[in-house]
Amino acid sequence: MASFAGLAWTSFRGFRELGWFAVLGVAGALVASLFLLPDLLPRRSRIQPVSAGLANVLGPWLVAMRSKRKVLAVAPVAILVVAAFALPKLEWNDDLSRISSPDPVLQAEDNRVRERVSNFDPGRFVIAAGDDDAAMLEHNEQVHARLTELIGAGKLDGMRSLHALLWPAALQRRNLDVLRASADLPQRLDAAFTREGFRPGTFAPFFDALASPPPPLDLATLRASALGPIASSLVLNLGDRVAAITYLRGVRDVDAVRAALDDLPDVTFFEQRTFLNEIFAHFRNQTLRLVVAGTFLVCALLLVRYCHWRSATAAFLPALLVPVVLLSGFALAGVQTNLLHAVSLLMVMGMGVDYGIFIVDCAREDEEEVGATLVSCLLCCLTTILSFGTLAISSQPPLRAIGITTGAGVALSLVLAPISLLLLKVKQRV
Structure with missing residues (x-):
């Protein structure tokens, strides 16, 4: 219960519930064993021949190991020597895409639907925020300029930006000033379109608007127009702030996109895979700390x-x-x-300590009592392996990781349990 209580402290949903469920389940099993099970047992029970035979073998063996401390010392020394060589090579993988194994058929169907509905990557987008609409549009314009350079460099296939619908007011005024700077623009433009077959004077309303332009288009006006639903899908209200979202398509170089936007104020490049992997790594480190905390609590x-x-x-x-x-x-x-290996280690330490306790408690008993205790330990180990260890044959990597770690860990807990005799004095009472 002490080890599982450490798991219950985590803020990772799912694992926290697992910890509480385990603590309450073990507590319930303890209460049932103490107050319910004795009344259900028969008054007289016959020892099975298999159990008696195992007890007759295991009991004398463990009693004999009490005096063979040098033999017992070989195991921990060998473990530490191998660990000094192997542990520096250990690699932690926090990439969720490698841990999970999606169904190939469903993955292909998902890709097909995405290609028909939208070919933009929903897990990668850019957020340009501002204190008001004007600041947001200025930041979004900077994002558009940087991403346009990346598209030209072949590091990005395309984007969907609010820039296609709305520019900053200052940019709109500059463009208007450029158009109005040419006095003969109406005549030249009308002549060019007339040569292409347009009726003369077709663009007269445009020239009238150019002479007396309306105020720059703003976000509120755009949202009130027929294009409002499209514009609203690219804008986020963040309380007292506002942000524009730019969706990306065909990101060829994630690092290049991140570097291009890194120095822009109030601009965030969100990459879902990296974000989730960082969260996963955080919870993995937290779980390892809980393993240490659980260790001290058990001690x-x-x-x-x-x-x-x-x-x-x-x-x-x-x-x-x-x-x-x-x-x-x-x-x-x-x-x-x-992370799943780390969580499984926490469970293994919580369950595996029982075998060391049994060895210490029965170390002073005679061969018959020691043998009976070891048979019970063996039975507990086998039932645990059958319940957890069968996950090792699962086709899903997460379940397989839990099964391998818990199955092998519980088996090792029983195999290494006699090492407890190393620290017990010959005449020590426990």
Whole structure:
């Protein structure tokens, strides 16, 4: 419960619920075992031959290991030596696209629909914000200019911007001044279009508007027009601020886009994949810290239980070695670990410490009692492997990561449990 309580502290939804569910579930199982199970057991039970045979083998073996400390010491020393070589090679993978495995058929259908509806990447866009509409339009104009350069350089295929509908008022005035600077523009333009077959005077209303222009087009007027729905889809109201969204198509170089926009004020390039990966990495680091916090909490509980540092450390030593073995194995096998491996390690340490406790508690018993305890440990280990370990054969990488880590971790917890005898004195009572 102490280890799972650490998981319940995380702010990552899903894992937090998992931690609380585990804590309450274990507490409920404990209450049922203490107050309900005894009345359900038969008054007389016959020991199964298989269990008796295993007890007769395991009991004498563990009793004999009490005096073979040098043999027991080989395991932790070997683990630490291998870990010193392997752990520096361990790679953490926080890329969600590599962790998940979407169905190829559904992925192809999704791509087909996107090509027909919209070929813009919904996970990549630029946000240009401002304190008012004028500031937002100025920032959006700067974004459009930078992205246009990237399109010319072949690093971006296209964009959908508010620039196509609305320019800053200052830019509108400059363009108007350029048009009005040429006194003979109406005559030249009318002559050019007449030569192409247009009726003379067709653009007279345009020239009249040029002589007495309306005020620059603003966002409120645009939204009130027939183009309002299109413009509104590109504008966000952020309380006392406003922002324009520019959707991107065919981003060839993400770093180039980020570098081109990095120095612009109130401009943010949002890349969903990077954003989610950073969140994933944050929760992974938080989970590893919770593993450390859970470790200290379990150690404190063991110290309260045994009132002796040697017995408490002996009970927890195998559970401490299991993550080292697992991570070293992943590193040597070239497996990239992720958040799910970290969460699974937390669960393994919570469940695996039980075997060390059983070894310490039965270390002073006779062979018969020791054998019965080890058979119970073996049965618990097998049931846990069958429940968690079967996830290892899943075709989904997240479930497979949980299954491999928990299955192998629980098995190692049982195998390494005799190492607890290293720290127990021959005459020590626990």
